[in-house]
Amino acid sequence: MPDASNIQGGRRGITAAAVPALVEKAREGDPRSVGRLVSQVEDESPLLPDLMRALAPHAGHARIVGLTGAPGVGKSTSTNALIGELRRREHRVAVLAVDPSSPFSGGALLGDRIRMGDHVLDPGVFIRSMAARGHLGGLAWTTPQALRVLDAAGFDYVLVETVGVGQSEVEVAGQADSTMVLLAPGMGDGIQAAKAGILEIGDLYVVNKSDRDGADKVRRDLRSMLGLAERREGAWRPPVLKTVASKGEGVADVVDALEEHGTWLRESGELQRRRVRRARNEIETLALTALRRRWGTVGGGDRLDDLAAAVVAGETDPYTAADQLTG
DSSP: OOGGGOOOOTTTOBGGGGHHHOOOOOOHHHHHHHHHHHHHTTTTTTTTHHHHHHGGGGGOSSSSEEEEOOTTTTTTHHHHHHHHHHHHHOOOEEEEEEEOOTTTTTTTTSSSSGGGGGGTTOEEEEEEEEEOOTTTSSTTTHHHHHHHHHTTTOEEEEEEEOOOSGGGGGGGGGOOOOEEEEETTTSSSHHHHHHHHHHHHHEEEOSSSHHHHHHHHHHHHHHHHHHHHHHOOTTOOOOOEEGGGGBBBBBHHHHHHHHHHHHHHHHTTTHHHHHHHHHHHHHHHHHHHHHHHHHHHOOOSSHHHHHHHHHTSSSSOOHHHHHHHHH
């Protein structure tokens, strides 16, 4: 049996023995160590359980903010502006920009880091693009583990920018403490808001590119639709803000609203409820992934084909066949 300390993880592998030192360096703010930990997540390293165990005691500090919206609303530009404002307030900021995948390499295709180049040399900022690899919902399936790495590394805010695939982006709400929905005038967003279900996921709404014609109408329409929603007493009422992210206009108001929402989350107990729900979903995903891997041995060979033929022949039913296959 091989020595566990010599097990290596991923194509940029580390040994199990190196995990504690790597985690410590990441917590000290070493960007290379943070990057190596995220790479282990992306590579689905066999050392991920060890890494997550080492990180768990240090997680839970960061505010995770999801940014979502249709393509073209200015998510990357808004993220860049938010980084600047948060840094002015002396917060350490990490960004996880989930890009569409290259059909050839499976890697991130668009490289949103290009549009956040203002902060590349800032030691208080860490920016990482991550490939969605075909996963629906606007996020990569490894996003929860990557978020834990950035949280445990001591960042105050972790901004998660989604792929921008339209109506399936609502998954970001399940990963974030606060979800910011971006819209822009001239893109039919008033109609899309009702269709995509974003009225249910947004904690604040931002009409970007508000120097364009129609921005006030988008804001009015959103406020009207939000006003129709039934909310219990004491519930958070999402604000609708206007920005011109490319010029930095209105961004301070957005950060103020995020801080107000953070206060409400803590005082109402909603922050704990959201994080427990997030952990529950992560556990369920990992458990189902493990079961699917085990299914490769259960469903292999001739047994499944024999049972399928028996169902077609009317000799048994699918439920009985499934019980026989897994029993």
